[in-house]
Amino acid sequence: MNEPSVDLSFLETDSVKVAKQLIGWRLYRKEADQLIGGAITETEAYKQTDAASHSYRGETPRTKVMFGPPGRLYVYFTYGMHHCMNIVTGQIGEGSAVLLRAIVPDKGLGVIRSRRPGQPDTKLTDGPAKLCQALGVTLDDSGKLLNNGEFILLPPMGKQPRVTATKRIGITKDIDRLWRFVVSD
DNA sequence: GGAACGATTGAT
């Protein structure tokens, strides 16, 4: 099943705007007819003119998908053990994306708990690598197109939450940009 | 071919 009614054209614009706008949207993965996922609560923007971005030094085999069309997943493997997932934004050739850092899951909790054994519900998907572990996202998923039937992005339920901008986490370059977005308290 | 480093996490 596709999601033809969802307009994802906003992904074609600047990754900072997209990162802010994505707060409250719901991300799901469909596995064996079961949805797994929930509402996005934390994002970060990356772009080619940004020294913290994987795309800063131009296109490489790893970052190729970042330079492709928007609406695809860019997944990378880091620290020898973790995966993180992005949504590619902007125009073809731009090298920009939004890192998905946290969601609040509301579907597929059983599957998620089984993939995050020993973790309390509050720590199931509150980090970029935790999110990928919970949804079973790996490098095999990099390049997949949103709303292709497997990965599904849906608008916020009700009105979009208030959003706070902060500095990004875990980077050592361009550290002062306020390109991390979280749901306001 | 070699080496440094990393958009993290979980335990100490």
Added chain:
DNA sequence: TCAATCGTTCCT
């Protein structure tokens, strides 16, 4: 505060 752990990128 620190180890885990290995793919990617850059240097020689």
